[in-house]
Structures are given as structure tokens and as C-alpha cells.
Amino acid sequence: MTQPVLHLRLDGFEGPLDLLLDLARAQKVDLEKISIIALVDQFLAVLEQARRVRLELAADWLVMAAWLAWLKSRLLVPPDPAEEVDAEALAAALTDRLAELERMRLAAAWLATRDQLGREVFGRGAAEQLRIEDRSGINADLPALLQAYAAARRRALARRPYTPKHRKLWTVQDALARLGRLIGALPDWAVLHRFLPEGLTDPVEQRAALASTLIAALETARGGGIQLQQDRAFGPILVRRAAPTEAIPDVRAA
Amino acid sequence: MSEPPDLPEPVAEPMPEADPALFAHALRIAEALIFASDRPIPPARLAQALPPGIDPRAVITSLMATTAGRPVELVEVAGGVAFRTAPELAPAITKVVEVPRRLPRVAMETLAIIAYHQPATRAEIEEIRGASLSQSTLEALLEMGLIAPRGRKEVPGRPSLWGTTPRFLEQFGLKALTDLPRREELVSEPAPPLSA
């Protein structure tokens, strides 16, 4: 085997596979028929020389070297039926990888021979605009129109100034007058509710009238005109005309 | 408009002193170069590519004469020459792409209010929308043919009344204005009671 002239320019190779392909080509035979053992020897020789010059070598080179040394040892011993890995198959796989890299190199070279756009041939430099945009159409449908109407109306209505509902409230004066008028005709205890004005349906107005009537009753009781009585909290409030002598203590009790 | 910059009369024959084969080659170069350039080629730049001794203006003149009336003509444009497709072929080769416009929200609301309350003045539309309305919105609707003036209202200032057009019905797929849903179905119109 002639030792190829090697100048240890590993930097010129794109990795171990690149060097292997170069060495395989130097065997000047079909890649399918290269001698893997000769290839391994050449690769290891190149690496050995390289390591003599400089110690540091990239890990992928060393991994490939170790794997190739192992592969060579397997190829040299007779095949062992019990062996899990078939050395011949591994060697064939390596050959296939080299062949594929070679094919891709040739494909790249073929591409490089083509007339390239912008180098050897030129297309139209200033393309003309062939699209005309017609913007006369309107993108709007009936649902959108109705939604717009509803939205505008709702917004306008929500924006109207707030005018509170007019309320007719039963004043304390009204209650005093009504109480004074009715109490004279009262024979005995009566529920305070009976002194509320009639015809009130609004709950707010009803509660206001009750409050006015209670204040009017308390006021009248303080003057000694009536007596008030409530047996328990939230129980009915009772009213009766006061006997002139015993008015005051009962009011305190309420 | 733009006078040919110092171009001689368009005659199809080469300059008398030029070798015909060389001139023919120059024509080939000029045609390819002008085709490939992304900008109009001024005579001075054309000269750089031509064989020495060939007048670029003679080449341009000749090329203009031979391409006149062809589907792709050599024309003079800003500071040079360029190939352009013949204008009369534009309808055949251009593709019209419809890009419908979306109506802005204000325009859509205004249109809806005119549809339901027509004829309506601008002030009435503003009252119903509860917001002021720009003249440009009305003008846009007018320009799109969706609304049209319907006379004037006999109140001080005599404001224009607006109504929708047949184009409006067409756009929204309506046979008649009565096809529109009733207002009450869209908005519950007196305000809902505000109870305590």
C-alpha cells in the first residue's frame, strides 16, 4: 500500500468522514469495492502523524479513530456466529455513508454547473404590477346593520340624564293632623298602622308614612295626648287616648 | 411631455459607420440588459455594456423602432429606457382583486339610523345616536351610493333630509325597506323602569 502524501492539513477537511472519503477516492476504485482495512490504516496513520505534530485533536476525530480501530480488529478475526454486531455489515454501512456523501458532493457540483438566475441568466428586473385592487365593494351585511342600530340606540338611551321619579311623601305634619283627627274617636288601644293614610301602594311611600306617623305619635305622646305601647321588639305598636293623669310613664316603657 | 433626451430621429437603420454584425450584437446585449435591469437604463450605462465604438443612442433608437407596436415596447422613462407591456394589453393581463371596504362603526350606525328613521336630518340622526356626526361620514355614505338627499325639512335652516337608496337595499339583500325587522325587536324603546 503506497503511503499517500499527507501534509497533516486536517483543518482542510470537514470532519473525519470528509477525510475518509478523500482517502477512499485515492484507492481509485468504485467506492463499493474499497478496502475498508486499507482505509482504516490510512486514516489512523494520518491521525497518528497529526498527533505527533500537535496533541489536541477534536473529539469527533478521536471517536472515529477508536471506532475504526475496533472495526478493523473485528474484520481481521473470523466471523463469530455468537457476535451480536456483524463487522461486515458495519463496514458496508460505512461504505454506504461514504457513497452518499460522494453522491451529495456530485449533486452540489452538478448544481454549480447550472446557469444560475442572477449570474448567468437574468429574469425581468422590473416586474410590473399585475394586480389591481378593486375597493369599490362594501363589506357589510344586514346583521351588522341591525347590530349597529341596536348599539347606537342603546348607547344613546343609556346616556340620557337621570330624572328620579316624583314621590308624594306623607309628612310628619300630615301625620300629626290625621292622628289628632282620628284619636278623639278612638275607644281603646289601636294598632298604629290604622293611622296610615289610605291608598298607598308603593312600599317606599308606605315605609315613609309609617315613619312619619310614628314620629307624630311620639310627639303627641310627649305632649300627653296619647299613650303608646309595644310588648316586644318589632311587635305591633298600640295607641290610645291618654287619661290626663297617667300618660308619661307608659311612654318611657315603650 | 418628456422630450427624448438628445435622441436622433427614430430611424431603424444603424449608424452608417458601424459594422452591421457588431451592431446586431449590440442590439442583443441592449435588449437583454434593459430586460434584466431593475431600473431604467440611461444611455451612459448602456454604453458600458456595449462593444466599444457603438453609439448607445443609435441602439436605443433601433430597438424602439423594432419593438413599436409589439406586446412589449421599449419606452423612455425617467432618465433612461425600459421595456413596458403595451397599455392596450393591460386589461387582459391584469387581475382585478376585489378588496371590499369595511364600513367604520360610525358610518354603519348612521346608515342604520337613516334606514329606520328616514327621511332624517343630520340633527335628528345626532339626536337619535346621542352623538355628533361628522360631515365626512355622511359624505362617505353618499359616495358609496347608500344614501341620497330626500329634499329639505321646512324648519329654520331648511336642513337636508336623508334616505336610503336602492343600492342600499341591494347591499343588504332587502327587497324593500319593510323587510327590515321592526325597531321594537331590536331595542326595547322606552327606557326600562329605574326602580329603587
Add this chain to the structure above:
Amino acid sequence: MSEPPDLPEPVAEPMPEADPALFAHALRIAEALIFASDRPIPPARLAQALPPGIDPRAVITSLMATTAGRPVELVEVAGGVAFRTAPELAPAITKVVEVPRRLPRVAMETLAIIAYHQPATRAEIEEIRGASLSQSTLEALLEMGLIAPRGRKEVPGRPSLWGTTPRFLEQFGLKALTDLPRREELVSEPAPPLSA
């Protein structure tokens, strides 16, 4: 391998049943349409522009015949037809028109691997080349529009898959990917001209 997509034999005469004046008009339209575009025009796009009843392939065939040998020729490329300058005029054109740099060898090899193994992951490309691939190489190809991502591979890490683009076909003047030499044809000649 790559049959021209159903193109009849290149004969300059129109389809027998076509009205000659109509066919001449169709030729004008086709020339203008293809000339106006900087990208190849597929026959289907051409058909849209032609008068009804005109076979776009007959028009293409006729136009190819009349422009053959002219400084700007009609060629089939990337699934359509485009006008291209004749290669022998390149030296004159490049005196004026700027020419991009040649792709470095690594980029050309990567492109070839992607073309033949697409869709391929970066790891697969590295495996075939037996060397790591710099990001800048991939980015350069991407930037030139020659490759494009083609989804992700459903393996751990979900790496991107890469494939070639129509622009790749245009760049190298290929009608389709099937114009690439078949793998069996990629055998080194007795003295391989490739060297590291």
C-alpha cells in the same frame, strides 16, 4: 425523468381549430403577461388571461419557438414559463447589473442534501456530511429563499424539517425537482474533479 408537463411538440403553428387572428392576439397577451412578471407564470394563470378556447400550452409552444435564439428567451422553469436572458449575454450584462456572490461549497452541499433528502432535519444533514452545520449556512439559504421550513419532525426536540422552494428551481433553471439527476446518475467520472 421530467417530462415537460403535457407540452406538445414545439411547432410554431397554432392549434388547427384556432382562429389565426385570435391566436395571434393570444400570443400578444401571453408575451405581455409573462414578460411583465418576474416569476414564472403557470399555464393555469396564463389560461385565465387568454381568450376562451385558446390552449395555453399551444401558445407557450409557439412563443418558445419564436423566442428561441433571441436575446430574451421563453424557458420552462419551476412549474411555469418565464423570460430569461440568453446565457452568452451574461458577461455584457454583468458589467452593468450587480451579481450576487456565489454560494460557498458548504452551502451548495447543504442545499444538495436538502434537495435530495427533503424534508430533512439539520441533524440529518450533519449526519450525511459528517460535520456540524453552522447556523449561518442555514440562514444564508433561508435568506436567499432557496429553502423553507416544512413543519417539524415528531421526534424528541421536534426539530424543524427543511425543504427546497420554487425559488430554488428558478435559481438553477429547473422545471421541477425531477429535473435533478437521479441518484444512480450521481457517480463520479473516472477522474473525479472534486477536491477538498
